[in-house]
Amino acid sequence: MRAIKAYRKSSSFVVSFVFTSLLMFGVGFNSYTLSVANDDLLIRETEAAIQADIGGFRSLYNTAGRKAVIQAVEDRLQSYSNDFLYFLKDSDANYISGNLASWPEDNVDFVKNGLLEIRVELREEYRSEQSSTTRAVAMVMEFSNKDTLLVARNVQDIEFAVALAQTSSWVMIAILCIVAIGSLGVAYYVVTRINKISDTADAIISTGDLSDRLHVDSSWDDLSKLTLVLNQLLDKIEQSVHAISLVSDNIAHDLRTPLTRLQSHIEVINDDEEKQQLRKECDNLLGIFNSLLRISDIENTSKRAGFALISLTDVANDAVDLYLPIAESKQIEVHSIIEDQTPILENFYGDKNLLFQAFANVLDNAIKFTPEHGKIEIHLTSHNKQIVFSVNDTGSGVNAQSIDKLTRRFFREEKSRTTVGNGLGLSLVSAIIALHDGDLIFEKSHIPSTTKEVGGGLCCKMIFSVA
Incomplete structure (x- = not known):
C-alpha cells in the first residue's frame, strides 16, 4: 500500500x-x-x-x-x-x-x-x-x-x-x-x-519477513536518517520475535519428551476410565506442541522441498470427502462447488500435504462451530490468474473486533472456550498460505445464520495469485 x-x-x-x-x-x-x-x-x-x-x-x-x-x-x-x-x-x-x-x-x-x-x-x-x-x-x-x-x-x-x-x-x-x-x-x-519506505514496510507486514530492511541510498537527508532508525527498530523487533519463538520452540521440544514418557507410564494404570482421561490430556498436549513446532518450522525455514505441480481440485475434493461424514453426522447441509478441468487449478505449484492440511483445518473449524441443521458452502474457483478457496458457514461466527486476531497462536473467543481445540489451527493455516505467497481473509458469511449467536456465520477465503 x-x-x-x-x-x-x-x-x-x-x-x-x-x-x-x-x-x-x-x-x-x-x-x-x-x-x-x-x-x-x-x-x-x-x-x-x-x-x-x-x-x-x-x-x-x-x-x-x-x-x-x-x-x-x-x-x-x-x-x-x-x-x-x-x-x-x-x-x-x-x-x-x-x-x-x-x-x-x-x-x-x-x-x-x-x-x-x-x-x-x-x-x-x-x-x-x-x-x-x-x-x-x-x-x-x-x-x-x-x-x-x-x-x-x-x-x-x-x-x-x-x-x-x-x-x-x-x-x-x-x-x-x-x-x-x-x-x-x-x-x-x-x-x-x-x-x-511505505512499500517496503507493507511488504514486511504482508509477508511477515522481519529480515527485510528498508533501502538506504544516501545519508545526507532526514528521510535517510529516518530509514536508518526504522531499520534499527526492525532489528530489535526481529530479535524480540525470534527470542519469543525460540522460547516457545524450546518449551515444545523440552516438554514433548517427558510427555511421551508420561504416556508410557499411563499405560500401566489399571483404572481404564482414568487411563483414558490421562491419555486424552497427554494427546492434547502433544498435539499442541507438535502444532507449535510445525508452525515454527514453516514460518522460520520456509521449506519448499515438497513443492511440485499438483491438482488443487483433487486436494479440495479429498478434504471435502474426509469431512463430509462428520458434517452429515451433525446433519449439516454441505454444498460443494469445485472447478475441475481448469489448467490453473490442475497445474498449481505447491505442497500437496500442507495445502490439504490447510483446507482440512478450515473445514474442521466450520463444522465444529456450525450447529446441527446448519449449512456450509465450499467454493474453489479461478479467474484472471487468481485462485480462491472459500468456506462459508452458518455458525456462531466471531465479533468484528476479533477477526484480525483469528490467526494468532492460542487465540479463542470466550464463547469458544468450551469447544474442543487449542487455538493453533488457523495459525497453521496462515503459515501455510504465507508459504505459498497467498492471502488468508476472514469476513462475515453471506449465508443467513440459523442461530441466534452474535456475529453470524464466518467466511474464510484463501487467495492465491498465479504468475
Whole structure:
C-alpha cells in the first residue's frame, strides 16, 4: 500500500505548488519590469523632461526676457547635477551661458520628434573626474531675438540604471525558475522516498519477513536518517520475535519428551476410565506442541522441498470427502462447488500435504462451530490468474473486533472456550498460505445464520495469485 497514491495530493506537492506559484508571480513581475525598462521608455521620459524644460524657458523669455533666461540657466547649473545640459548662444553663435564646452556640430544623430542624440564635452568647471565627454539627448529652441538654447539630458547614467535593472531582472528570473524547479524536485523526491519506505514496510507486514530492511541510498537527508532508525527498530523487533519463538520452540521440544514418557507410564494404570482421561490430556498436549513446532518450522525455514505441480481440485475434493461424514453426522447441509478441468487449478505449484492440511483445518473449524441443521458452502474457483478457496458457514461466527486476531497462536473467543481445540489451527493455516505467497481473509458469511449467536456465520477465503 502506497503512503501517497497521487503525487498532486501530497502535502509536499501542495507546499511546493504554493511556493512555485509565488515564485512564478515574481517571475511575471520581473518580466513586466523588463518589458517597460527599455529604450523606448527612456526616450519618452527624456523627451517629456526636455520639452517641459523648454516650455518653462519659453514662458520665462516671453515674460521676462533674455536676462531672465540666462539667470535661470545659471541657477539650474548651480542646483542641478550634470544630468541636464545647456548651451545658450546668440545669433552670431557666441557662447552666452551653459555647461557645454561648445555647440555640438559632429556626432549628432536624429532620434524622433525633434530629438537629437549628441556626444558633447563639458566645460572645464563642470567636468567630473571620470570623463569630460558625455552622451545626451537634446532639443533646440530658438527665441525671437535669434538666441538659440540647446537643452539636453545626460542618458549615460539612466541607461546604466536601466541596463542594471534589466540584468537584475534576468538574474532574478533565472533564480526564481531554479528555485521553482528545485522545490518541485524536492517534493517529488520526498514523495518517492516515502512511497519506497511505505512499500517496503507493507511488504514486511504482508509477508511477515522481519529480515527485510528498508533501502538506504544516501545519508545526507532526514528521510535517510529516518530509514536508518526504522531499520534499527526492525532489528530489535526481529530479535524480540525470534527470542519469543525460540522460547516457545524450546518449551515444545523440552516438554514433548517427558510427555511421551508420561504416556508410557499411563499405560500401566489399571483404572481404564482414568487411563483414558490421562491419555486424552497427554494427546492434547502433544498435539499442541507438535502444532507449535510445525508452525515454527514453516514460518522460520520456509521449506519448499515438497513443492511440485499438483491438482488443487483433487486436494479440495479429498478434504471435502474426509469431512463430509462428520458434517452429515451433525446433519449439516454441505454444498460443494469445485472447478475441475481448469489448467490453473490442475497445474498449481505447491505442497500437496500442507495445502490439504490447510483446507482440512478450515473445514474442521466450520463444522465444529456450525450447529446441527446448519449449512456450509465450499467454493474453489479461478479467474484472471487468481485462485480462491472459500468456506462459508452458518455458525456462531466471531465479533468484528476479533477477526484480525483469528490467526494468532492460542487465540479463542470466550464463547469458544468450551469447544474442543487449542487455538493453533488457523495459525497453521496462515503459515501455510504465507508459504505459498497467498492471502488468508476472514469476513462475515453471506449465508443467513440459523442461530441466534452474535456475529453470524464466518467466511474464510484463501487467495492465491498465479504468475
